Amino acid sequence: MLTRITTALLGAVALVGALLTLGPPAGAAVPDTIPLTITNNSGRGEALYVYNLGTLLTTGQQGWADANGAFHAWPAGGNPPTPAPDASIPGPAAGRSTTVRIPKFSGRIYFSYGQKLMFGLTAGGLVQPAVQNPGDANRNILFNWSEYTLNDSGLWLNSTQVDMFSAPYAVGVQRADGSTVSTGHLKAGGYSGVFTALRGQPGGWANLIQSRSDGTVLRALSPLYGVETGALPSTVLDDYVNRVWQKYTTTTLTVTPFADQPGTTYRGRVSGGVLNFTDASGAVVAGFQKPDAASVFGCHKLLDAPNDAVRGPISRTLCAGFNRSTLLVDPSQPDTTTANFYQDAVTNHYARAIHARMADGKAYAFAFDDVGQQESLVHDGSPRQAYLTLDPLS
Structure with a gap:
């Protein structure tokens, strides 16, 4: 089953939207596309697929971008949802890097290991993975995504765990002065450490973890999805x-x-x-x-x-x-x-476990984790290049 993504869960996107009122620095000019270098440090041997999906800011159209940054509008959808065109970009093999170009979008960069993701289209737009639903076609795929906005005021690019904690990655940006900033890396052992912490937390928190039938741990759902699906008691707080x-x-x-x-x-x-x-x-x-x-x-x-x-x-x-x-x-x-x-x-133990294991302590573990600047976000008004680094699942 596919469910349209809800804006209530996109805290990082909400932050980006709030920042859009900022003007560009004097003399700065953001090009129509900028390079995004994807580095696969996961150590995994499966094929990697990358997607750049979102809204073209110049027109408001929904669609996807190819590896060259060219925009493609989605065709009309249906009810029930019709399959979306294959928007996948071949990702780099383990230990390699690939550079694509990203346009002035507000959207998501998905990546998946071993299998392509399935997206649908309705009359209202794109239907994205919703793995809190047991019947979702993407339920047994190891995947994750980053959210970004690139516009005339610059780039905002995040590492998000608002919906789920899964395949780890970090984001970065090269600034106009040539310096680079990044966020999203876990401490050594941090990935498995989050799942260990949830398993050891009484009260249903271990039920947030989803695994494949072969034992592969795929993700931990956010506690919101845990409550909505009954995995976490509604009385937990x-x-x-x-x-x-x-x-x-x-x-x-x-x-x-x-x-x-x-x-x-x-x-x-x-x-x-x-x-x-x-x-x-x-x-x-x-x-x-x-x-x-x-x-x-x-x-x-x-x-x-x-x-x-x-x-x-x-x-x-x-x-x-x-x-x-x-x-x-x-x-x-x-x-x-x-x-x-x-x-x-009594607290958000999901957010606690994630923040404690981030190398810089920053994460987007709930929608407004940016309060007090605790979010995992990079921004620059005149970005030269963006980075997405896929880290080991250890």
Whole structure:
């Protein structure tokens, strides 16, 4: 079964979208395409397939790019979904590199080992893999993806675990001055270490892991998908959420959502079961019902974050505080002291396990992991080249 991807899960893309308002540096010019060098350090012998899928920013059309960066619009789809054209690009063999060109897209770069991925088309657009569904055609394929936006303001390229933790990779960009920055590499033993940590965590966290019938570990689903599929109990965060609601019945929660605007603060108190926030004048500007686990892990539903100037920024901050379990230790949010993250027994253990094993500590383990700049993202306003490095599964 294929399911259309939902924007609620694309925290990294949401971040990129928010950054699109930034203007390019004076004198900078971003070409129509830039090179992306894909290096296969996985040590795996299977064929590698690469896909560059997204929205062409100049026209808003959905489609794919070939190895030369040329855009191809998707044909019309159907109901049920019709198979999408084969958009795969042959990837490099183990120990080798391949350079392709990426256009001004907002989309994803998929890669898969051993088998091509299957995509579908409906009247509404592209249908992407949804391996939380047992019948998904891509369920037994080892694959992953990166998200990026390249536009006139530069390149944003991430390493994401918002939907799942799977085949490891890192991303990088060469800046205009010739220097290179990267993120996404795991510590030695970090890949298997994440799965070991989940297996050792009581309460259903081991059920997030998906394996093939031959025993190959394919991925760990995000806890949102775990809750939605019943792999993780829907009550998994209830104890922590209840304690937060109790604390802020008598204590004020202060949210300062913009790091560059320290004077913009909102104060929250629970009254009548609702966490209400007031602005400097004392007017109520946002209210939140007590969230369930799906709302916290997905940063949506009862923690919806519209693209506005008040509710969305407050919700993003709350989402980060719940996932990192910092709301009880610090009444001033966001708490950006990483030593405080994931310390409660009730927390997002998926995010905890991933962050602890990243070489630089950065990850996109939930939708708004960029709060406090904890995300695995590279950006440059005048990129010379991008990099995608596939790492060993060890």
